[in-house]
Amino acid sequence: MSAERGPHRAIVTGSDSGIGRATAVALAAAGHDVAVTWHTDREGAEQTAAEVRSHGSRAVVAQLDVTDIPGCGDIIDAIIEELGGLEVFVNNSGIGTHTPFLDLSLEEWNRVFDTDLTGAFICLQRAARSMVAAGRGAGSSR
Numbered sequence: 001m002s003a004e005r006g007p008h009r010a011i012v013t014g015s016d017s018g019i020g021r022a023t024a025v026a027l028a029a030a031g032h033d034v035a036v037t038w039h040t041d042r043e044g045a046e047q048t049a050a051e052v053r054s055h056g057s058r059a060v061v062a063q064l065d066v067t068d069i070p071g072c073g074d075i076i077d078a079i080i081e082e083l084g085g086l087e088v089f090v091n092n093s094g095i096g097t098h099t100p101f102l103d104l105s106l107e108e109w110n111r112v113f114d115t116d117l118t119g120a121f122i123c124l125q126r127a128a129r130s131m132v133a134a135g136r137g138a139g140s141s142r
Contacts, residue, residue, distance in 0.1 A: 008032040010088035011079055013064060013123060016044035020092035024048050028057035032088060035079045037064035039093070058083075066093045066119025067111060076126040085134055089127035091120045 008031055015024040016038035024034045025048070034052045036059055038045035049059035060082050066072045080086045095115045097108055 007084070008087050009035075009080075009083040009085050010090065011035040011037065011076065011083070011086060011127065012090040012092055013037045013066065014039070014093035015048050015090075016041040017048075020090075021048045021051070023090050023092060025051045025055070027088065027090075028052040028055040028059075031057065033058035033060070033083060035060040035062060035083055037062050037075075037079075037093070039063065039065055064093070064123075066123060067114040069114060069118055070122050072119050073122040073126040076123050077130070080127070080130045086127055086130050087136065089124065089131075091124055093119065093123075 008027075010024075010027045010032045012020050012024040012027065012034060014020040015034075015036045021044070024036055028034050028051070034057060036045045036048045036052065038061070042061075042063070045061050049061050052059040060079060062075060062079050062082075064072060064075050093115060095112055097104065097112055099105075099108060
């Protein structure tokens with residue numbers, strides 16, 4: 001990482017386990033400070049953060065419920081502020097259902113839709129606004 005570019009900072013949603021954890025650790029190994037988010041597994045998030053730190057990177061841990069519309073955007077803004085900026089956003093939070101279509105309730109449909117689409121939109125938009133304001137990303141002059 002060059003001194004001109006400064007630190008690389010990333011948020012990986014749902015990084016308390018699985019693909020999210022692997023992504024957060026890979027970003028740390030590549031020199032990024034990483035915000036690790038969790039919904040229900042704080043212990044898993046703390047384990048991911050320990051792995052991030054083992055690579056010499058800084059880890060920020062935050063609870064994030066992407067179905068809290070638009071509150072999840074406020075959490076993203078707070079994480080970006082704590083990191084001191086943002087260069088990478090990985091939307092890994094997601095859920096599915098094994099309920100057969102004919103038995104799927106509207107409440108379950110809305111939970112999946114809010115997690116996978118609406119919450120992702122809010123979080124991605126907040127991250128993109130921060131990047132553009134900092135002169136990175138679409139809409140910037142750099």
